[in-house]
Amino acid sequence: xxxxxxxxxxxxxxxxxxxxxxxxxxxxxxxxxxxxxxxxxxxxxxxxxxxxxxxxxxxxxxxxxxxxxxxxxxxxxxxxxxxxxxxxxxxxxxxxxxxxxxxxxxxxxxxxxxxxxxxxxxxxxxxxxxxxxxxxxxxxxxxxxxxxxxxxxxxxxxxxxxxxxxxxxxxxxxxxxxxxxxxxxxxxxxxxxxxxxxxxxxxxxxxxxxxxxxxxxxxxxxxxxxxxxxxxxxxxxxxxxxxxxxxxxxxxxxxxxxxx
Amino acid sequence: xxxxxxxxxxxxxxxxxxxxxxxxxxxxxxxxxxxxxxxxxxxxxxxxxxxxxxxxxxxxxxxxxxxxxxxxxxxxxxxxxxxxxxxxxxxxxxxxxxxxxxxxxxxxxxxxxxxxxxxxxxxxxxxxxxxxxxxxxxxxxxxxxxxxxxxxxxxxxxxxxxxxxxxxxxxxxxxxxxxxxxxxxxxxxxxxxxxxxxxxxxxxxxxxxxxxxxxxxxxxxxxxxxxxxxxxxxxxxxxxxx
Numbered sequence: 194x195x196x197x198x199x200x201x202x203x204x205x206x207x208x209x210x211x212x213x214x215x216x217x218x219x220x221x222x223x224x225x226x227x228x229x230x231x232x233x234x235x236x237x238x239x240x241x242x243x244x245x246x247x248x249x250x251x252x253x254x255x256x257x258x259x260x261x262x263x264x265x266x267x268x269x270x271x272x273x274x275x276x277x278x279x280x281x282x283x284x285x286x287x288x289x290x291x292x293x294x295x296x297x298x299x300x301x302x303x304x305x306x307x308x309x310x311x312x313x314x315x316x317x318x319x320x321x322x323x324x325x326x327x328x329x330x331x332x333x334x335x336x337x338x339x340x341x342x343x344x345x346x347x348x349x350x351x352x353x354x355x356x357x358x359x360x361x362x363x364x365x366x367x368x369x370x371x372x373x374x375x376x377x378x379x380x381x382x383x384x385x386x387x388x389x390x391x392x393x394x395x396x397x398x399x400x401x402x403x404x405x406x407x408x409x410x411x412x413x414x415x416x417x418x419x420x421x422x423x424x425x426x427x428x429x430x431x432x433x434x435x436x437x438x439x440x441x442x443x444x445x446x447x448x449x450x451x452x453x
Numbered sequence: 454x455x456x457x458x459x460x461x462x463x464x465x466x467x468x469x470x471x472x473x474x475x476x477x478x479x480x481x482x483x484x485x486x487x488x489x490x491x492x493x494x495x496x497x498x499x500x501x502x503x504x505x506x507x508x509x510x511x512x513x514x515x516x517x518x519x520x521x522x523x524x525x526x527x528x529x530x531x532x533x534x535x536x537x538x539x540x541x542x543x544x545x546x547x548x549x550x551x552x553x554x555x556x557x558x559x560x561x562x563x564x565x566x567x568x569x570x571x572x573x574x575x576x577x578x579x580x581x582x583x584x585x586x587x588x589x590x591x592x593x594x595x596x597x598x599x600x601x602x603x604x605x606x607x608x609x610x611x612x613x614x615x616x617x618x619x620x621x622x623x624x625x626x627x628x629x630x631x632x633x634x635x636x637x638x639x640x641x642x643x644x645x646x647x648x649x650x651x652x653x654x655x656x657x658x659x660x661x662x663x664x665x666x667x668x669x670x671x672x673x674x675x676x677x678x679x680x681x682x683x684x685x686x687x688x689x690x691x692x693x694x695x
Contacts, residue, residue: 201557205546212545277541281602284507285558286530444511447466450504 194294198287202295206269210303216268220303221310224257228311232319247408250321252377254311255338255400260368262304262342266296267349267364274358280453289440293350297343304342308335323408330413334400337421341396344428345371351432351439357448377401396425455518456610456642457483457506462515464501464666475501476512477666485520485609488636488643490657490674492650492684494692498666499646503612506644507535519610531559533610536603538596538618544588548579548598551587552605559606573601577631593624600631604639611635613645617652625652632656650684660684662691 210216231250238246270292273279282292312331315321324331349363374388375397381389392398399421403413443449459481465472476498483489491499504510506517508524522529542551552573556566574580577597582590590598596616603611616632617625629652635641647653653660654674662670669691677684 195560197560198558201554204557205543205550205554208550209543209545272543276543277539278543280509281535281540281542281555283509284530284533284535285555285606286527287558288527441511444509447510450509453509 194288194290198291199295199298202282202287202291203299206295206299209269209272210299213272216272219268220261220265220307224261224307224311225314227253227257228314229318232315232321235319235321244409247321247323248405249378250315250319251323251404251408252401254308254315255334255397255404256372256377257311258304258308258335259338259342259372259397261307262300262339263346263349263368264364265300265303266293266343266346267353269296269299270350270353271358271361271364274353274361274452277453280450283449289437293347293436296350297346300343300346301339304339305335327407327411330403330407330418333418333422334403337418337425338397338400340422340425340429341400342368344396344425344432347429347432347436351436353452354436354439354443354448357451371395371397374398375401380405394424396421396428399424454485454520455482456485456487456520457481457644458518458521459502459506460516462502462505462512462517464498464505464510464512474666476505479515479663479666479668481661481668481671483642483644485642486636486640487659488632488645488657490645490647490653490660491663492647492653492660492688493663497663499663500614501666502663503535503614503644503646506612507533531606532608533612534603534606534608535612535614536596536599536616537613538599538615538620540595540599540602542587542598542602545586547584547586548590548594549583551598552601555602555605561605569605570601573604576604576634577601592619593621593628596620596624596628597631600628600635604635607639608641610642610644613643613647615646615648617647617649625649629655650688654684662688664691 228250231253235246235250273282312324316324345368349367352363353360374392375395376384376392381392381398384392399417403417403421407413459479462476462479463474464476466475479502491502493499501510505512506524508527508530517524519529519533552570553566556570561569574583577600579597579601582594613632617628620628632643633656636643645653645657654677657674659671659673661668674684677687
């Protein structure tokens with residue numbers, strides 16, 4: 194693994210990101226307007242049930258953060274595919290590891306910047322003081338969410354290598370299923386019994402439950418945080434072997450060439 | 454000295470539920486400093502072979518060495534590069550961005566990078582379009598950019614896949630002259646694929662005719678001059694199975 198190649202890819206991703214307007218819009222416009230909408234909803238809900246509005250707002254912060262962390266990685270990859278420049282990257286000696294590590298780093302920087310912006314808006318515009326009061330827990334939840342999303346991004350990248358460009362839609366659809374099963378606005382016991390077992394294995398379930406507990410009781414169980422951390426790290430550890438296997442499979446069946 | 458050594462390379466693909474050979478026991482040697490043209494009809498396996506040489510595709514059987522180094526070791530790419538007539542880069546990147554990006558990938562120091570880019574920009578006449586975005590470039594400019602990019606790492610082996618595809622004749626002549634120049638000045642070994650037989654006659658020292666994944670014949674371009682036959686006539690004969 195060569196640092197100069199990772200830095201070159203990182204610089205290139207920033208360059209492209211800053212010039213492609215739809216990516217800027219998708220990354221910042223939608224999350225920020227979503228937070229504004231649900232922030233206003235939380236003010237309105239404050240007249241009836243303070244916590245309900247706050248839960249919706251905070252869950253949306255994590256949801257948008259999770260989506261951006263995953264989606265940014267996969268969109269960078271897809272842009273290489275769509276622009277036709279995919280082959281040139283690998284021909285220049287960039288390895289599968291450098292290719293994905295650069296994208297994960299880029300995604301981390303963009304998504305952390307986004308959650309900072311969303312937190313500032315929530316604090317200053319909607320008076321959500323929880324983020325500052327419980328900053329350390331909020332940071333841990335952010336970390337778990339990020340690890341989970343990056344792991345998902347690596348798995349989606351692997352799926353693109355296996356199934357080809359027509360499965361590019363996974364980049365913006367797969368996370369929705371994970372969020373649904375991770376019980377964002379409701380507790381896991383609302384879900385049908387068999388789905389509850391699946392939900393327990395979802396990387397975001399503990400993040401959402403912790404955030405809800407934080408809002409309603411002011412405390413979070415350390416066991417819940419630890420479980421969330423272990424699950425997210427497990428996803429990340431599993432994602433890389435899947436990614437490498439998929440890359441090698443793509444070299445065997447010609448999908449790597451077809452992506453170009 | 455052998456620049457490229459290809460031994461018994463076979464590759465199959467599955468299509469419509471059937472397995473077919475894209476390459477079958479292909480063996481080929483290319484000497485250092487030589488230009489060898491790989492010719493054959495569409496779907497004969499030319500691009501598949503190039504992709505295997507580049508490590509983008511894994512063969513089922515056989516081995517390839519570049520200057521004695523197996524292509525299984527990715528570091529061989531430091532001495533190899535590719536320019537294709539259909540090469541694309543990100544549409545929002547300028548010529549300068551693209552050359553700088555690949556220079557960084559090749560690990561060129563800032564001062565070396567500037568000097569190298571300047572040299573190639575002058576060689577290939579890109580100085581007026583350095584700030585132009587890729588999607589604003591003409592086909593000829595794109596090809597010249599692809600060539601400049603392919604020379605950044607001073608490759609010992611250059612793979613040229615249809616380098617003048619879709620170009621106007623006067624630009625194609627310019628590109629051919631550049632290829633000749635590269636071979637003479639930098640002693641680059643070139644593996645060329647082309648559908649333009651006149652181009653092959655002008656550029657190549659030898660040719661390898663590939664059909665249905667098999668190398669049918671390897672010969673010298675000069676043999677056609679002796680036989681008073683054109684390469685185009687030979688190509689048609691071979692394809693029609695005469």
